[in-house]
Amino acid sequence: MLAGSFLGDANSRLLPASIPFGFFAAAAVFHMAAWVALFVGAGDVAGFAGGPGPVLAAIHLLTLGVLAMVAIGASFQLLPVATRQPLIRIWPARLCFWLMVPGVVLLSGGMTGASTLALQIGSGMVASALFVFAALSADNLRRAGAMPVVAAHCWAALCALAISAGLGVIMITDFSLGFLTNHTAVAVAHMLLAAFGFMGLLVLGFSLILIPMFALSRSLPTKPTWAQMWLAVLAIAFAAIAVFADNAGLFLAAIVIAVSAASVYLWLMGNALRTGMRKRLGISMLLVRLSWGLLLVALLLGFCIIVDIPAPNLPALFGFTVLVGWLLTFLLGVLQRIVPFLASMHASGKGGLPPLLSDLTPDLPLKLHAGFHLIALMACSVGILFDSTRVLQIGESAGFAGSVAFAVFLGLVLSKLNASPPKA
Amino acid sequence: MTQDLPGKHWQEADGLHIDVRALPPPDPMVAILGQIEHPDQSGPITVHHDREPIYLYPELAERGWQYQIIPGEPGEVRLILSQET
Numbered sequence: 021m022l023a024g025s026f027l028g029d030a031n032s033r034l035l036p037a038s039i040p041f042g043f044f045a046a047a048a049v050f051h052m053a054a055w056v057a058l059f060v061g062a063g064d065v066a067g068f069a070g071g072p073g074p075v076l077a078a079i080h081l082l083t084l085g086v087l088a089m090v091a092i093g094a095s096f097q098l099l100p101v102a103t104r105q106p107l108i109r110i111w112p113a114r115l116c117f118w119l120m121v122p123g124v125v126l127l128s129g130g131m132t133g134a135s136t137l138a139l140q141i142g143s144g145m146v147a148s149a150l151f152v153f154a155a156l157s158a159d160n161l162r163r164a165g166a167m168p169v170v171a172a173h174c175w176a177a178l179c180a181l182a183i184s185a186g187l188g189v190i191m192i193t194d195f196s197l198g199f200l201t202n203h204t205a206v207a208v209a210h211m212l213l214a215a216f217g218f219m220g221l222l223v224l225g226f227s228l229i230l231i232p233m234f235a236l237s238r239s240l241p242t243k244p245t246w247a248q249m250w251l252a253v254l255a256i257a258f259a260a261i262a263v264f265a266d267n268a269g270l271f272l273a274a275i276v277i278a279v280s281a282a283s284v285y286l287w288l289m290g291n292a293l294r295t296g297m298r299k300r301l302g303i304s305m306l307l308v309r310l311s312w313g314l315l316l317v318a319l320l321l322g323f324c325i326i327v328d329i330p331a332p333n334l335p336a337l338f339g340f341t342v343l344v345g346w347l348l349t350f351l352l353g354v355l356q357r358i359v360p361f362l363a364s365m366h367a368s369g370k371g372g373l374p375p376l377l378s379d380l381t382p383d384l385p386l387k388l389h390a391g392f393h394l395i396a397l398m399a400c401s402v403g404i405l406f407d408s409t410r411v412l413q414i415g416e417s418a419g420f421a422g423s424v425a426f427a428v429f430l431g432l433v434l435s436k437l438n439a440s441p442p443k444a
Numbered sequence: 445m446t447q448d449l450p451g452k453h454w455q456e457a458d459g460l461h462i463d464v465r466a467l468p469p470p471d472p473m474v475a476i477l478g479q480i481e482h483p484d485q486s487g488p489i490t491v492h493h494d495r496e497p498i499y500l501y502p503e504l505a506e507r508g509w510q511y512q513i514i515p516g517e518p519g520e521v522r523l524i525l526s527q528e529t
Contacts, residue, residue, distance in 0.1 A: 034498050167468055233470040238450055364502035374505045
């Protein structure tokens, strides 16, 4: 096999395996921890309105420990593909990991009410990790040579991340100093910007590459992808302003625009699936399709909250549907597909034949995970709606069992990757 | 229909050539896999790319194809694809 300088920048675009897989493995552990924390705080879930305790810890184990962790690991690997530019340095990605993991542990531990100092140190470490991630990503995006619409989604996501992280640090400082006049508004804006702004825009942007790649469809039409981006950004901006202005009209406008953005997004995704060469997309795409449905449900719940539909515990159900129903389900579905793919590429070495994807994808843990995750979604939603701690705990136990199955899947793939080390 | 696939393709004495340079992802992968999945195609196929298609390799292996990188023009990554023997 000939291999020399003409290989271009392939190796720099394929990061050392320890970077993406390190983030994914940490996410798998925090995924289990999040369900445990939610089980412990089951009695407070349905009426949760903020404040320290196991539910707040569970939310941040999920958002920072799982969602952000996966987003960062995937971004470090996918951004160079989208922009055709390698990361400028590898060490900041490792630094980000080593700030993020202990930071999430301290932050979530502190949020249980155990220690204000842990909360402050943890938030500082997480904020630093997110800053390193944002700086490394911004540098890569600045040099972007391709796919400007994906880069634009990422820029907007980084802006939302910066504001959301800033609000998070302000709220933690407020826990000890109590200077905020409207802590709740800041908390809602923080949640909206983190979930829809940072995570949501990354999901929308990377979907433009990932879903066509999974389905083997042609790249998507440009104009609707830009429409999706601008509508989503507008919806998030309207929602953030509406929180501080306490303006229901602005909230309604935000929901209408968000539904429009989601419609364009789902039309694009449907287009990719319809025209793709690969029709059998397995369990991973079932989860992704489910997450798309739950995105619409979440927006419907948001509408119900704004127009004061008299249903119990809607805010908690809305938060659960956004974070677990839409974002977690989507990311776990995508991870099921990209983890064996990345492992195959890393195991191949230069010119060698990579292990077969089918050999790297253990079916049973994925089936178990999907089944338990589905039970968790249904039982927790019912538990929140009817304020039933028992039903919630059944759902959280199923969620934990699913998270164990997912960790087993990841462990099996990594063990196969270690069994065939890269030759490069 | 291979005519509908993205990129340029033409026949030479050494087999089919596909030029996928400057295509956005995942069009290069779609162009290449579309050709190798055609029932009449047994290779070899020469691919003219502007970067090493690292995401293609697992898909090739899954379909029983292998690749070899050979020198190309400056800025080009040229691959020969053939069915595993």
